[in-house]
Amino acid sequence: MPDASPRTIVDLVARADGPAIGAPGTDHITYGELAAQINRTGAQLAGAGVGRGDGVAIVLPNGPHMATAFLGIAAHATAAPLNPAYREEEFAFYLEDLEARLLIVAEGVETPARAAAARLGIPLAELRRESEAGIFTLVGADGTPLPEAEATPNGPEDEALVLHTSGTTSRPKIVPLTSRNICASAENIARTLKLAPGDRCLNIMPLFHIHGLIAAVLASVQAGAAISCTPGFDALRFYGWLKETDPTWYTAVPTMHQAILARAPRNAEIIRGARLRFIRSSSASLPVPVFNALEETFGCPVIEAYGMTEAAHQMCSNLLPPGKRKPGTVGVAQGPEVELMDEEGNILPRGAVGEVVIRGENVTKGYRNNPKANAESFVNGWFRTGDQGQFDEEGFLTIRGRLKEIINRGGEKISPREVDDVLMAHPAIAQVVTFAIPHRMLGEDVAAAVVLAEGATATPAEIRAFAAERLAAFKVPAKVLILDEIPKGATGKLQRIGLAEKLGLAEPEAAQ
Template identity: 50%
Template sequence: MEPPTLTALLKKASAAFPSRRAVAVPGKIQLTHAALDALVDAAAAQLAADAGVLPGRVVALSFPNTIELVIMFLAVIRARAVAAPLNPAYTQEEFEFYLSDSEARLLITNAEGNAAAQAAAAKLGLVHAAASLQDAAGPLHLAGLPTDSHKENGNGSRDSALFNNDPSDLALFLHTSGTTSRPKGVPLTQGNLAASVQNISSVYRLAETDATVIVLPLFHVHGLLCGLLSSLASGASVSLPAAGRFSASTFWADMLASGATWYTTVPTIHQIILDRHASKPEPQYPALRFIRSCSASLAPVILEKLEAAFGAAVLEAYAMTEASHLMTSNPLPQDGLRKPGSVGRPVGQEMAILDEEGGRVAPGKPGEVCIRGANVTKGYKNNPEANEAAFRFGWFHTGDIGVVDEEGYLHLVGRIKELINRGGEKISPIEVDAVLLDHPAVKQAVSFGVPDEKYGEEINCAVIPRDGSPLGEEEVLAHCRRNLAAFKVPKKVFITDELPKTATGKIQRRIVAQHFVQPAKA
């Protein structure tokens, strides 16, 4: 059977559930699957006719989480072009890098615009258009598109019926988060996206009766693939926060209003949700099928608190941009054993733990986590060095160190580049993080390696205390001494009120040292 495309999966869901809600902003606007499909078709035709967008051309999208972004993303890929979602909070210099690296030909924003993005686009000679949807009946308006004389194909005439998406069509261009190195461009095809969406829908049993609130930004693969696209391809619905971004104060009201049955986010936001619950509990919480955590390690103590607070199983998963998001996950309670502290078993792909020579490592022994499957990118864009390192022995090398137990569950030890080598002892910062977060007065924490003349590297950590806590360095160290081997105890603790993070809330461990250690030495 020919592999599907993401477009085909969305079309199938629209035909099966035309009148069910697809996407909404509570209290403002909602679209059924049929209405969304019609708006996407019309917008795709407009991109081809009025902007001359050709197959394979890259269209950059910089929006908050809005319905316009959902429509434009789907329209771009339906027109066989490539969508490159960008963080609207980037600086002009960052926009210049990402627009240049993706080789974008057109920038689209919301009607309010984005001064930094537009300045970068103007400097690079890109056209800027603004998208707006006034009501569910449509149409979506695109202001600022070029005149006929500027169209790439001369006349721009391409009928939407000719948008025959192929699994090999490049559809999405994202960059790695850059938590351990310079961001790398990751091209993903319609086939990659379809495979991932099917994997996600299968393991979580997503159906037309499900609903979720999008917590994470849609310029990130976690929110885009797992939150949005997997829901839409299952006939389910998503709600977008009215402010275009996550807000702890409105999260549960939005969840109740949308009839949400699950949500997915990163550990940092789980912690924010827990803190809100502790200080201002809601009068009512929705009955959730499950809560999902991904994109960073979830401390077991946080998992336990989430389950106790909201009465739903917490499923930790493991994902990467290069794999179109999902690689492994703990199963739903009815489908098998959940193992807190593990990231579950492979979902829809092969996984192996390999040594440096490409040999398989026995269960219980650490090695590099490697995968292969229909969801995995074929390679980074214009980066032969990275491709040579990542694609060896017939596998994609994740750069993560892990151990698989006898039941096939993966336990992550750390990133190859993040492991702390203290006098020959390899220390996982994830293990130290978990101990730090187990202290009742610690709100957030991260451990990291710093150069040391005696040991090569030493362990430091940065800690955000809970509000009102007089937590000090000695108390943190005493807690670590009680719960860690002596060589794993941090040498220094930085008490702070802020940690460097990515746009999705993932702590940027690679720059924590320069953020704290260098200023301290200055």
């Protein structure tokens, strides 16, 4: 029988009722008002000659208007959210690469995206706020509203969202996701987290990234639940938002959780009054000490999940009680099929270490205009994630690291994640990223960037000695750098690839 689950945004919103999208300090618009906003957005896009299959770049700050704009555009065209922090040359690259038909920016807000669009001859529309909770009108350069025309909503197989991969070591790849892909992923997440209309998500994730768009916004919409959209993560404001919006959950990356924990002691009263049903973590490995501290501090389960853009986010997740959660793992398959594969394309048995591969309704059909990447990434119907992992006997997956991040020290292969886990057990260490540095004789050697806990002290030699007691000699970092802050990506993820260059360690050195 065909799948009866809704596979378009219009269908998801139409079946929901009650409060939908809001922000700290505002009331929520209802699902009825959200549906009307989505319909009007589609009509205004159609009036501008934009519809199904047309790319619409969105450069807006985080908040409820970004959420409603994403939903309205993804329901009728191809939404392409871009990081507002980009410079003009970056905007020009992405706008041209995406073949954008229209750029949407906030009315009266200066952004280099305007100049980039003008250079490329891409029409521009401004988003004029009509309420604080996500209602808006699209206006032209002269300030008059765009005309409305009859719009045709996307079908399940139409492109709804395009995002670029990070492109740390190569040209970023375009990941197109259909309505079916993103709605299936939203359903998987809502089912895993047992989301219901009474839930409310406090969104602190950027809405130009798959994590916030699908896990926070679309999964909530799928469940008919509410979302409070903040202006973006701010550790100083988090507890005020927690008290004011009264959420049942939030989702974040590990560095955000660590910043939240750092301010927990001075916000004990707010924590006691919170009604968090669970806390979710994804997009990077959650150190076990951070997992334990979150559960102890907030008194609710922490659910670590595993996702990527090409899967429209979620692939695996730990489970809410009475299901199991295993710190240090990303849980069990939750949505797509998940297996491990060797270099020859053979599916491996439980207990073996191999590359994580996936297939399912939420997985992209392939990169846009990139036959080489598609040939390398898809094998016998499976998508190769580039992650190395291992299943235990209960089907819980442990990620050993990105295959591209594995350090090859004179033929010895070292998982940076393994070294991270050991160093995070040091009482003075708050954050760590293990990464490869070039070496004239060995090819690569091991280095670690470390941030110490507040008030703690440790020297590089002491940290190396700590590691030497717990790791084989070839895995011990040859170099330990103690930093005030480790460079992060746009979503707050700590980045291994390219870190040597960022820290001035790109020149190979001889053995020490």
